[in-house]
Amino acid sequence: MVKKELFFWITISCGIVILAFILLPLIEMLTAPSFSMLKETLNDKDVMRSIWLSIYTAGLAALISFVFGTPLAYLLARTNFTGKKLVESIIDLPIVIPHPVVGIAILSVAGKNHWIGQLFADLGIRIMGSVTGIVTVLTFVGLPFYINAVKNGFESISPRLENVSRSLGASMFSTFFRITFPLAWRSMFIGIIMCSARAISEFGAVVIVAYHPMIAPVMIYERFEGFGLKYSQPVAVWLVSICLTLFLILRILTLRNQKET
Amino acid sequence: MIRVEDVNIRLGEFTLRDINLAIDENEFFVLMGPTGAGKTVLLEAIAGLIPLRSGTIRVRDKDVTKMPPEKRGVSIVYQDYALFPHLTVRENIEYGLHFHKVDRGEADKRLTRMVEILDLGHLLKRLPLNLSGGENQRVALARALMVNPRVLLLDEPLSALDPGFREEIRNRLKGLHQNSTVTFLMVTHDFADALSLAERATVMNNGVIEQTGSMSDIFQRPNSTFVADFVGMKNLFDVTFQGTTASIGGLQIELGQPPGNSHGYIAIRPEDIVISRERLASSMQNSFTGKVIGVIDHGFFYEIQIVLNGVTFRSLITKRSFFEMGILEGIDIAFAFKSTAIHYF
Numbered sequence: 001m002v003k004k005e006l007f008f009w010i011t012i013s014c015g016i017v018i019l020a021f022i023l024l025p026l027i028e029m030l031t032a033p034s035f036s037m038l039k040e041t042l043n044d045k046d047v048m049r050s051i052w053l054s055i056y057t058a059g060l061a062a063l064i065s066f067v068f069g070t071p072l073a074y075l076l077a078r079t080n081f082t083g084k085k086l087v088e089s090i091i092d093l094p095i096v097i098p099h100p101v102v103g104i105a106i107l108s109v110a111g112k113n114h115w116i117g118q119l120f121a122d123l124g125i126r127i128m129g130s131v132t133g134i135v136t137v138l139t140f141v142g143l144p145f146y147i148n149a150v151k152n153g154f155e156s157i158s159p160r161l162e163n164v165s166r167s168l169g170a171s172m173f174s175t176f177f178r179i180t181f182p183l184a185w186r187s188m189f190i191g192i193i194m195c196s197a198r199a200i201s202e203f204g205a206v207v208i209v210a211y212h213p214m215i216a217p218v219m220i221y222e223r224f225e226g227f228g229l230k231y232s233q234p235v236a237v238w239l240v241s242i243c244l245t246l247f248l249i250l251r252i253l254t255l256r257n258q259k260e261t
Numbered sequence: 262m263i264r265v266e267d268v269n270i271r272l273g274e275f276t277l278r279d280i281n282l283a284i285d286e287n288e289f290f291v292l293m294g295p296t297g298a299g300k301t302v303l304l305e306a307i308a309g310l311i312p313l314r315s316g317t318i319r320v321r322d323k324d325v326t327k328m329p330p331e332k333r334g335v336s337i338v339y340q341d342y343a344l345f346p347h348l349t350v351r352e353n354i355e356y357g358l359h360f361h362k363v364d365r366g367e368a369d370k371r372l373t374r375m376v377e378i379l380d381l382g383h384l385l386k387r388l389p390l391n392l393s394g395g396e397n398q399r400v401a402l403a404r405a406l407m408v409n410p411r412v413l414l415l416d417e418p419l420s421a422l423d424p425g426f427r428e429e430i431r432n433r434l435k436g437l438h439q440n441s442t443v444t445f446l447m448v449t450h451d452f453a454d455a456l457s458l459a460e461r462a463t464v465m466n467n468g469v470i471e472q473t474g475s476m477s478d479i480f481q482r483p484n485s486t487f488v489a490d491f492v493g494m495k496n497l498f499d500v501t502f503q504g505t506t507a508s509i510g511g512l513q514i515e516l517g518q519p520p521g522n523s524h525g526y527i528a529i530r531p532e533d534i535v536i537s538r539e540r541l542a543s544s545m546q547n548s549f550t551g552k553v554i555g556v557i558d559h560g561f562f563y564e565i566q567i568v569l570n571g572v573t574f575r576s577l578i579t580k581r582s583f584f585e586m587g588i589l590e591g592i593d594i595a596f597a598f599k600s601t602a603i604h605y606f
Binding site: 080158160161163164165166167168169170171172174178179182183 | 273305308309310329330331333335336337339341343345346347356357359360361404405408410414
């Protein structure tokens, strides 16, 4: 066997350090709570309600991104127009804005001092301290992840497939649903996962718009503040395990679909 | 039948200018030109995939300029096949039938015919991913023809294929054309494909049409230095005419007849220049002796570059005669060409 160079050993060592840096705290947290404590938390109605709220608000955010983001992602992937770079930068803005600022920004539009906030109030829609508010915030932070993933997906599909489809008699709608959509489905799924994963982890923006009803990250924070590390860990463990399981199931389902088509 | 009238297209920096073409019903027509000439753009404009700035396009006397691609009856086949990767071969071929009113019996009849002509029987259940280039292109052709188009547009359908497949698909294209009423319009930059398939052609360069005519017009009687160079008339000289002769660098080249209203160029195909070690005792009026300054190996052929009075002539000879004559750089060599081999414009 050829003797490995020093360079090789440096790359390997850095890799090991990074893996340890990521895994060690996670493993420590996951193994810290005792079994009985985990079981006790599982029976805590408040905890389960907050985890469920986290999951379904994130899911709703992903669904909204899917419905409104898909056409925009298609437009960005297929057309060139002046100001396209500007539009793309605007879409990326939620990624770079500090999270509490996102919450404050949304409140300044949805508050009573703004005509949109007034309109919502008149319609009986409440943003502050409501599920609607949470979903609004999560969509705001999750959208860029969905749009970017799906835009890349559309870009990887040759426009010639659509050209051929149209020359064979298919309208743009038929072409999209028969050709583009089935081929981009995988990237949409990845976009949905990225978007909801980002949404589930949001804390800073949500806590400003809606402390109650309490999503899981807010509850973890509250338990940590009020009772200490020991009491926040089990909630964290359950949140992480339920989310990972859900993503795993989704992944398996779509992999199976892939094989069939 | 296709009529392209005064078409102008602008795509970013690229423009197509004043394109006029008239292609007859059931003709096999070829578009030639170097990369970036605008051939594919013109093809996609005829298919309705690229908007025009001005001009009209007619297919079978119907103005289709404003029609969306799906209403034109124009099928397109690309060099990279563009098969739908998530559909089987059969689903690909039958794709267009979803949008045309074709009853099941007729659809089956067409499928059977396509499968037979293009030899697709064993492929129907497979996915395009697992097919060879030639097989892919046969599927793409079947898919395009299943909807009985008025026009079939072919964008370099043979360029991506291995030599063996290339000839096979070329023959199949010929057969398909002869057995149908479809008008074929093919982009290619391969002369063998063009000569063996097409009756007429257009040469494009830089967004404009340089010449349109029969294959023999284009190859024997190019009307510009660009077309002459493009079709391989490597001996292209800027001359002055006097009577029945053209002079260049002190050489008098006999044309056999006055050049008429030509502008001052002569062109000779390299294979029309005969060379030999001894001075040729032949009937050719134009017989000279020059020095070999370069030899280029083209595989089966050798290009010999001969200089005389500062003018470089290029002659194409077979590998066999190259070795028999023992040609080396720097030796003197006799060369000659018939006055009828000279093309002037």
